[in-house]
Structure formats: C-alpha cells, structure tokens
Amino acid sequence: MTHVLLIAGTAPTLSMLKAAVEQFRAAGATVHLAGLFDRETVDGVLDAPDVCSLSEVTAEQGNAFVKRIAKLPPSRRTWASAERSRWVRGHARRAQVLVALDANAVYTVWRLAERNRRADAVFGVAPGLRALQARGDHRMHYALRDAVRTVPSPTVTLRTTKRSVRHGAGAVLRRASSPAVMRTSLGAKAWRTAVVAPKVPDGVRAKLARRVSLSMAKGGRRTGATIVLNQAADRIANRKLSAALLADAARADLARGHDSPQIRAKAIEAALNLADQRYKRKDFSAAADQLSTAFSLAFNRGLHFDGTSSPMAKDPEGYLAVFRESAAFKALSAPRGRALPAAPAPAGRPLRLLVTTYANPSFLRAIRERYESHPEVEIRYLDVNEDDTTRPLAKGLKRITEHALGGQPAFHDKVEEALRPHLDWADTVFVDWCTNAAGLFTVVDPGTTRVIVRLHSYEVFAWWPHVVDFTRVDDLILVSDHLRELTEKVLPQLAGPDTATTHVIANAMDLAPFQREKADADVRFVLGLVGVSAVAKDPRWTLQVLRLLREKDERYRLVIIGEGLNRKASAAVRAYDDLLQPELEELEAAGAVHRVGQTDDVPAALTGVGVILSSSVRESFHCGLVEGVVSGALPVVRDWPFFASLESGPRTLFPADWVVSTPEEAAQRILALTQTEENWRAATEPAAKHALATWDWSVVGLEFDRLLLGDKA
Incomplete structure (x- = not known):
C-alpha cells in the first residue's frame, strides 16, 4: 500500500479535496491530510485519525509561539507548526508521496522531503497522481532507489547535529545552574564568579547572567539574583545590553517588594542616557522605549503606592533631577502650545x-x-x-x-x-x-x-x-x-x-445622606475606618491608637468598613498585609475589631461609629473622613507623612484641632472628648456643621459653576 500525505497551507476547497482523495484512493493509496485549517472544515472527507489540524498544533504551543509565527511569511508559518507536530513527522516518514496542495505548503513539503528522501515531493494533485502511477509502473526502480535513500540529506543531518549539540549543551547548563545548585553557598558563589569572569563576550555574559539570576531567584536567593544582573551589567561594554540588565535587576528587586535605590538609580540613569543618545540621532521610537523604561522604574507602584513612604514625596526635586537633566525628557516636556486661545463661554445658548x-x-x-x-x-x-x-x-x-x-x-x-x-x-x-x-x-x-x-x-x-x-x-x-x-x-x-x-476645588460630595441619628450615645467608644483597600490608608496606625485606648478603657472598639487589601497587587502589599492580618485576628478574637466589609449603604454603617479616623500616609482630600464627620463622628486626622515637608497639609485643610502627629496624640484627643457624652457632642456637632458648610456639593458646586460658566453662573 502506498502512503500519500497531503499538506495544505490554507483551508482547501471541500469539493477539490474530496475529488483529490477519491483519485488517490482509486489509485490504491492511503491518504492523510495536514494543514492550517480548523478540523471542522474538512469533516466528511477523511476520518478524524487521518487529519491533523495545524491550527490546533499552533494553539497548543502557547501565546508566545502564536505571536512569533504571526510575523512569518505564510509558507514559513505552515512549516513552523508542522515541524512541531509528531503526527506530521510520523506520517511524513512513512509516506511515499508528499503533496503540497497550495503555494503556502510547498516549503513544508520540501523540508519534509529532506528528511524522507525516499518520498516524491510534488506540488499539486495531478503531479501527485503521476508520481503514484510511476511507482506502480516501475516498482523495481523505486525499490532500489529507496534502498539507497535511507538517511536524510546531509543538510538535514548537519542541521540536526548542530541543534542536538546546542540543546545538549543547554541541558548541561540548565542542570549545572539549577535552583538546587543555587541553594548551596558553593554553587551560588561559583556561578557569580562565572558571570563576572574576564573576556566573556557581552551577549554570552548577558544570557548567562539572566540564566543564573533566574535560578537564584527560584532557589530562594533573590538578593543574589539582583546582584548578579547588576554585576554583569557593569562588565558589559554594549550600552543597550547593559541598560537592559540594570533594568531587569531593578524590576526584579521591586517585584519582590524590595527597593535598592542605588541599582534603581543606575538603571534609570542608563535608560535616560540611551534615550538621549537615540533622541539626538532622531531615533524617536528607541528614545521613547528607553523613556518608558525609566518611567516604569521611577514610578513603580511599589515605591509610591504599596508602602508607607515614597522617595518622591520626601524630595520631589531631588528625585526627578536626573529626568530634568535628560535631553529627551526636556523634549517630552517642551510646550507645543495652541494656535488660538480658548473662547469664552458662549452667549445666547447653553x-x-x-x-x-x-x-x-x-x-x-x-x-x-x-x-x-x-x-x-x-x-x-x-x-x-x-x-x-x-x-x-x-x-x-x-x-x-x-x-x-x-x-x-x-x-x-x-x-x-x-x-x-x-x-x-x-x-x-x-x-x-x-x-x-x-x-x-x-x-x-x-x-x-x-x-x-x-x-x-x-x-x-x-x-x-x-x-x-x-x-x-x-x-x-x-x-x-x-x-x-x-x-x-x-x-x-x-x-x-x-x-x-x-x-x-474640593471633590464633589453629596453629604446630606450622612446626617443620621447615631444608634446610641455609646457609639462614641466605636472608632471607624472607611476604605482600607490601599496600603496608603495604613490601618496598622489605627490599631496602635486602638491598643493605647484599650489600655485605659476596654469599651473602645474599631469598625472597619470596606474591602481589605488586594494581596495580588504586589509583593509590597503582601508584606504589609502579612503584618496587618495577625494583629486584626488577635483584636477580633478579643472583640475589639469588627470588619463590616464592602457595603452599598455607608451612611447606615456610620450610624454605629462615634470616632472617624484618617490614618493615611497620603490623601488628596479624604472624602470618607468628611462623610464620617457629617455623620456626627469625632474627627481624628493623622498629619499625613507624605505631605509633612510642605507648607500645606491636613492642618491647613481641616481645623487644626482635628489633626494629630502620633498615635499617642490621637489617643489623648479621643479620651479627652469621648469619656462623657457631653464632651463628645460638644466636639462633633460643630465639626459636622463645619464640614457641611465647607464641603457639601451645594457649596462646592457653586465653585464649579463659576469656573465653567463664568458670568452665566
């Protein structure tokens, strides 16, 4: 029995395919088909075991493979998928005739014929039928020819040998630099030495550094993983490759919830230097790439959002100085202006x-x-x-x-x-x-x-x-x-x-719904936090206040309204939450903390809160605090550390007596104003009136009217 393998680079026409299969079968051959099509498009022509969908093979390789071959010409795309199919390789070895059904399949048939030199490789159904006929007419000739063509072509042999050597060497390297090896002090030290060895080509050093860094990270040596990349970058002359390794080192550091300011600063400076170089050459695409790298490192969320401090908040001018010295960044910030000024609000129509x-x-x-x-x-x-x-x-x-x-x-x-x-x-x-x-x-x-x-x-x-x-x-x-x-x-x-x-202009807040009667006078012993889904809210600061209060009076409790931290956000968030959760669980067990969770009716939840806290390290305004104040809760505002070095801050935004600097000051304010109902009401009622008169939408909305409408307001 003669075996025929049909290869299609695109989905074949069903009628054409049926006719071809029938003709080959009539000539006494078994027929198999592989191609870039969905299996359903050839239903009824061949049995399922006789068909291979290269589209399915492509999908199985993963997104990276799909994206890579999408850039290839159609003929190479067909081969890239066929080469990875065990089904195709097996049937190609057994086939006597390999048939390309379209132009996009010709390259694949040629490559398969290099491996099976006994097979006739043809383009089109008619040549395939002629090859099949010739085999039937000259059996002895083809038997002798096939006998001497039992090995692949020399080209394929050489290519396969090179690949085997390369893959074999790679396998040896992977085993020798595995995470298990990196867990040992001797193994880690040996590979760090190898990465910085003299006279290693830049490309080889970079690949080796990345391999060793990855294994160190998997082996638990995360600090070492960053150091290896940094040391390799220092020994690489190629500026682009060196900058890429420094960026990798800084990203790896930040991803594990840690920041090495020196490595980060080196990586940012290297990226900006490259951006300037590319900008001067008018390679704007490469310059934009490097600026994006510098931005991603300088404004990483772990530095500013997922911790209780920020290097930029401490010293904005110093932190951004390296950017302001960059020619590319200056060009980015250069004014382009507008041809005409904005027109005033129109008269005679809305x-x-x-x-x-x-x-x-x-x-x-x-x-x-x-x-x-x-x-x-x-x-x-x-x-x-x-x-x-x-x-x-x-x-x-x-x-x-x-x-x-x-x-x-x-x-x-x-x-x-x-x-x-x-x-x-x-x-x-x-x-x-x-x-x-x-x-x-x-x-x-x-x-x-x-x-x-x-x-x-x-x-x-x-x-x-x-x-x-x-x-x-x-x-x-x-x-x-x-x-x-x-x-x-x-x-x-x-x-x-x-x-x-x-x-x-303050945020738009409709505060009227928060004016409700408190559940009872004893709510003055209930502290409230609204919204704790960010590390910047720093709920651990409030827990310090709660502990200080309970040392004096165990009637004090804390209600937390809103969802907790998203542990998937970053390693820094997980690190903070790892400290927060044991504290919360301990206080919950003592009846000192109650977590309400997310609610659609915050005004109702606030009826059970007598003291509203802002424990944040940064806030632009803090709507939740003001809503709590309007509800009749005593305001206690931490002097937000991110803005401590500025002339303005919570003490200029809110009445000065609302603001405290330490948990001890917060506890003293709460104790002084909540021990009696009279003191509590005397403090909370004026605070609520001030909040309504200053920040309710009925007041703030007029400021928006004046800005948007001018004389029409």
Whole structure:
C-alpha cells in the first residue's frame, strides 16, 4: 500500500479535496491530510485519525509561539507548526508521496522531503497522481532507489547535529545552574564568579547572567539574583545590553517588594542616557522605549503606592533631577502650545460641556447630574476606554511619548480624526484624572475649545502628567492646597507662561445622606475606618491608637468598613498585609475589631461609629473622613507623612484641632472628648456643621459653576 500525505497551507476547497482523495484512493493509496485549517472544515472527507489540524498544533504551543509565527511569511508559518507536530513527522516518514496542495505548503513539503528522501515531493494533485502511477509502473526502480535513500540529506543531518549539540549543551547548563545548585553557598558563589569572569563576550555574559539570576531567584536567593544582573551589567561594554540588565535587576528587586535605590538609580540613569543618545540621532521610537523604561522604574507602584513612604514625596526635586537633566525628557516636556486661545463661554445658548475620563468615573456622578439638569449647560459624556475609536489610541503611552519627541505623525493624524468631532462640538472639555485621556486630548491642538483637567493625588506619583502638554490645558483643578504644592514641585512647567491656571476645588460630595441619628450615645467608644483597600490608608496606625485606648478603657472598639487589601497587587502589599492580618485576628478574637466589609449603604454603617479616623500616609482630600464627620463622628486626622515637608497639609485643610502627629496624640484627643457624652457632642456637632458648610456639593458646586460658566453662573 502506498502512503500519500497531503499538506495544505490554507483551508482547501471541500469539493477539490474530496475529488483529490477519491483519485488517490482509486489509485490504491492511503491518504492523510495536514494543514492550517480548523478540523471542522474538512469533516466528511477523511476520518478524524487521518487529519491533523495545524491550527490546533499552533494553539497548543502557547501565546508566545502564536505571536512569533504571526510575523512569518505564510509558507514559513505552515512549516513552523508542522515541524512541531509528531503526527506530521510520523506520517511524513512513512509516506511515499508528499503533496503540497497550495503555494503556502510547498516549503513544508520540501523540508519534509529532506528528511524522507525516499518520498516524491510534488506540488499539486495531478503531479501527485503521476508520481503514484510511476511507482506502480516501475516498482523495481523505486525499490532500489529507496534502498539507497535511507538517511536524510546531509543538510538535514548537519542541521540536526548542530541543534542536538546546542540543546545538549543547554541541558548541561540548565542542570549545572539549577535552583538546587543555587541553594548551596558553593554553587551560588561559583556561578557569580562565572558571570563576572574576564573576556566573556557581552551577549554570552548577558544570557548567562539572566540564566543564573533566574535560578537564584527560584532557589530562594533573590538578593543574589539582583546582584548578579547588576554585576554583569557593569562588565558589559554594549550600552543597550547593559541598560537592559540594570533594568531587569531593578524590576526584579521591586517585584519582590524590595527597593535598592542605588541599582534603581543606575538603571534609570542608563535608560535616560540611551534615550538621549537615540533622541539626538532622531531615533524617536528607541528614545521613547528607553523613556518608558525609566518611567516604569521611577514610578513603580511599589515605591509610591504599596508602602508607607515614597522617595518622591520626601524630595520631589531631588528625585526627578536626573529626568530634568535628560535631553529627551526636556523634549517630552517642551510646550507645543495652541494656535488660538480658548473662547469664552458662549452667549445666547447653553455651554456645550464634554465630560470625559479613562475608565474611572468614580468622582463624576454628582458633576454629571448637576449639569444634566442645568439650563445653561448641554452635556455629553465620553469614557475614552469604552469608545472603540479612542480606546486603542489612549493605551499608547509609548506612541504619545514618541509623538511628543518628534515622531509618530500618523498617530497624531489618527488622534486628530478621533477627537476633532468632540472638540468641534464642545465649548469646554472637562477631563477627570490626569492620565490617558488627558494625554490623548493634548496630543492635538484643541482649537478654541477650553480644556480643563482635574488631577487627583494618584497621578502625581505616576508618569502620565509628564506626557501631558499643559500649554494645551487652560485650567488644572486640584482638590487641596497640599496637593497643589506637591504638584507644582513635580511639574515645574506649570509655572511657565501660557500654561494651565491652577484652581483648588474640593471633590464633589453629596453629604446630606450622612446626617443620621447615631444608634446610641455609646457609639462614641466605636472608632471607624472607611476604605482600607490601599496600603496608603495604613490601618496598622489605627490599631496602635486602638491598643493605647484599650489600655485605659476596654469599651473602645474599631469598625472597619470596606474591602481589605488586594494581596495580588504586589509583593509590597503582601508584606504589609502579612503584618496587618495577625494583629486584626488577635483584636477580633478579643472583640475589639469588627470588619463590616464592602457595603452599598455607608451612611447606615456610620450610624454605629462615634470616632472617624484618617490614618493615611497620603490623601488628596479624604472624602470618607468628611462623610464620617457629617455623620456626627469625632474627627481624628493623622498629619499625613507624605505631605509633612510642605507648607500645606491636613492642618491647613481641616481645623487644626482635628489633626494629630502620633498615635499617642490621637489617643489623648479621643479620651479627652469621648469619656462623657457631653464632651463628645460638644466636639462633633460643630465639626459636622463645619464640614457641611465647607464641603457639601451645594457649596462646592457653586465653585464649579463659576469656573465653567463664568458670568452665566
């Protein structure tokens, strides 16, 4: 019986395939088929065991393989999948005739014929049938020919030998540098020495360093894993390769919840030096890549969000000095300006207001409701992340960066096409959060449309404000003076001419629903924390306060409202939570802590709270605290450490007597004002009135009216 293997680079036409199979079978052959198609497309032509879907083979290899072969020409893509199929290799070895059904299968048939030199390799059904006929007519000739072609071609033999040697050497290296070896002091020391050995080519040293670093990390030597990459980088002359290893070292360090400032600083400086070099050569794409690397290291969430301190909060100018010395960063921050100034609010018709954000409408509900019912405003809403046209553009930090440096003209044109209809309609664009949407809207000249951006505290510790062109922003809203002070230190361009005017306007809060009667007078012994889903809330500080209070009076308890920390966020979060949870469990067992969890009715939960705390290390404003104050709880505000070096802070945002510096001061304030109901009510009632008169939406909304509507307010 003669075996025929058909290879298809694309899904074959069903009628053609049926005819071909019938013809080969009529000539006395068994037929098998492999190709880049879904198995269902050839149902009914061949039995399932006789068919191999290379599409399924591709999917089984994983996403990395799929992405890699997607870049190959179609003919090479077919071979890349066929080569990994045991089914194809086995049937190709047994086949007497290999048939390419289309042009995309020819290369695969040729490569298979190199391995099975006895088979006839042809392109098309008719040549395949002729080859089959010739075998039947000249059996003795083909038997002798096949006898001397029992080994693959020399080319294949050489290629296979090289691959075996390479893979064999790789296997030896993997075993010799395995995590088990790295767990031993002798093994780890030997490999560290090998990585820094003299006269090792840069490429080899880099690969070896990455291999050793990975094994050390798996073997529990995470500090050593970082050191190896750093030491290898110091001995590599190739600047790009050295910078990449330094970045890997810094990322590995941060990923394990640790920060080595010296390694991080070296990695950032190396990336910025490369960015400057590429920028001077007008290689804007490479410069943007290196700037992105520097940003990702400098603004890593573990440095600023998942800990109780931030190197940038301590010294913004010093922390960002290396960026401000970079030519590429200066070009990124250079003003592009606008051709025309923003037009004033129109007379004779409502103001057309576009409210936009990127995937975070949390602080917009009250604003949208106010202006949806305002007779002088016509409002539209755009979530850039939910719009099919703007979403892919707004995700392009690298493209926005590259465009700012002088590249990506096509990107500018796409953004212009996407945003111009919105800009032509709107008199004013209000962008909430200084992130993706703000970056996107300042890629283009807004014309005469007024652009307002509101920046919350998160963005000050992120890279987005550094790619926003504030000469195309008319007004920048900040929710507190201390946030304004820090923002101006981080973004000195705000002091330049023709740039955004800053305004301090509090968050929009409807506080009336929080005015409810307390459950009873004894709630004055119940402390409350609202929202503890971030390490910045630092609930362990409140637990210190609770312990101090319970040393004096065991009636004091703590209620925690909201979800806990997301342990999947980072190693730093897990490290903090590992300390927090045993404390909470101990106090819960003593009846001193009750976790309410997430609730849709916070006002109701606050009726059982008599003291509201802000234990945070940083807050732009802290809405949860103010809501608690309006509910009739005693305010106790930690002097937020992130802003301790500034002139402004909690003591200038809130009445000074609300603010304390230490857990001991907090405990003293609570004891002094809650031991009697009279003292408690005497402190909480004026505090609630102050909060309502200062921060309720009925008051703050008027400030928005004046900013948006001017004389029409």
